[in-house]
Amino acid sequence: MPFFAYKGRDGRGELLQGVLEGADSGAVADQLFGSGVTPLEISVTKRRATSGSAGSSSVGWRERLFEKKVTSMDVQLFSRQIYTLLKSGVPIMRGLAGLQESAISTSFARIIKDLRESLDAGRELSIAMGRYPAVFTPFYLSMVKVGEMTGRLEEVFLRLFDHLEFDRDMRERVKTALRYPTFVVIAMVLAMVVVNIFVIPKFASVFQSFGAELPLMTRVLLTTSQFTIAWWPALAGVTVASIVGFKAWNRTVNGRLVWDRVKLRLPVAGKIIHKGTMARFARSFALSLRSGVPIVQALTVVSQTADNAYLSSRIDQMRDGVERGESILRTSSAANVFTPIVLQMIAVGEETGSIDDLMDEIALMYEREVDYELKTLSSQIEPILITFLGVMVLILALGIFLPIWDLGQAALHPK
Known part of the structure; x- marks a missing residue:
């Protein structure tokens, strides 16, 4: 998304300026209004900062080149x-001064x-952190605004620490669960490459010497091998063009x-992404309501905590419904992102006036479900892996063993 330079005034009338990332100037204005800043001027600008770019003009390019990057x-x-x-x-201010002196990463x-x-x-x-989009994610900035x-x-900040720890644990679990399937798939792909390049061409020369024709599957594999080598x-x-094009399209x-x-x-990852995002939404929404933020303004800010554009648009739809006077239950049902159990909890919370407590319960429920999905991730991947391996083995069997079976008959009855 593009970056916008802005000037505005806060609640005390003081002039503020900085750079924010947003879909358009209207989205940036919404961010500023949500943080209590009245925008005066918003204009498109180049990306101001990456990790360690701002405030580092005194550091030479060699130091920045070999310097350790900021990690999660x-x-x-x-x-x-x-x-x-x-x-x-x-x-x-005193705390940041102490953290600056004790920071291991320069x-x-x-x-x-x-x-x-x-x-x-x-x-x-939050505005100061927004100058470093490569370090502080949009979710991080939105939570700081809250x-x-x-x-x-x-x-x-405690919630952010818990979120980052949970996110890191989730990534490690996913890597652990995918390690074995990744090795198996790589081994099977290498086996297919070796068979196509070295084994099947030998069969082709032998069958050609007997004047016989290779089986259909072997011919398909041989044609695929020749096409891949030639092109x-x-x-x-x-x-490469597809990857670059996809990244450019994904930035729109x-x-x-x-x-x-x-x-x-997505078959397995989709549920984890959805439940994890909704858990963060429920946490930040409960925090905003408990602190006395109006519901419409809370939904405006909380929608930015969702690191999924589609779910964020559904939350914006909820905000528009509440702004028209509809109930939270009705707008949540229309958003079509909550399960029936969650909708029942929202109905109870809205009726009893304790929607913030129920949102905390919803966040806990989603987090437990994400934890369960991660624990059973290996067992969920196994059927997909077995099916893939079965198809690969079938192709290898038909491509290699069929010509071996036909080779004897071709030797006995050469054309």
Whole structure:
């Protein structure tokens, strides 16, 4: 998405300026209004900052080239440390100064220094962090905005620490579950390559010497092998062009919306992505309501915490319905992203006036379901892996064993 430079005034009338990422100027204006800033000027600009770019002009290009990049673990530890400092009553400027001195990563230390300077200039923390989109994700920035609006910044940083820890644990579990299937698939693909390039051509020369014809499946594999060897530069170019084109399309608003919707329908990963995103939505929505933020404004800010464009659009649809005077239950049903059990919990919460407590329960339920899905991920992948291996073995069997069976008859009855 493009970046926009803005100027605006906060609730105290102080002039603020910075850079935000958004689909268009209207989306950036919504972000500013949601954080309590009245925009005065919004214009398209180039990307201002990546990890360690802002405030690092004094650092040579050689140092930046060989410098260790900021990792998610750095951000996770930063979230925990700032939570502890704020909870202990340490002023945020003093806390950031201490974190800057104790930071192991020099690039992250420069980012913290720039955050201090931005806060000292009167900018909000979320806006200062928005200058580093490669370090602080849109979800992270949206949660910080929620904390600034509600006055519960320390609780938000604790939530962010838990989220980053859960996300890292989820990624490790997924990698562990996919390690064995990945090795098996790679071995099968290598076997197919070896058979097509070295084995089947030998069969072709032997059958040709007997004047016999290769079986159909063997001929198909041989033709595929010859085509791949002859046209591999074109195939490699098409593959690279397809990847670049897909990334460019995914950066557009419509492309990201379509792809994020497709991700939710993937056989195994779709359920995990959907439940994890809805758990984050329920957590941040409960936090906003408990802090006294109006429902419409809470939904506006919370929709930005969803790292899925399709689910974010469904939450915006809920906000529009509530703004028209509809109930939360009705808009949640129309969004078509909640399960019937969750809708029942929303109905009870809305009727009893404890929607924030019920949203916390919904988040817990989704998190437990994500944890269960991750624990059973290997068993869910096994049927897909077995089916794939069965197809590969069938192709190899028909392509290799059939000519072996026919070779004897071809030798006895040469044409």
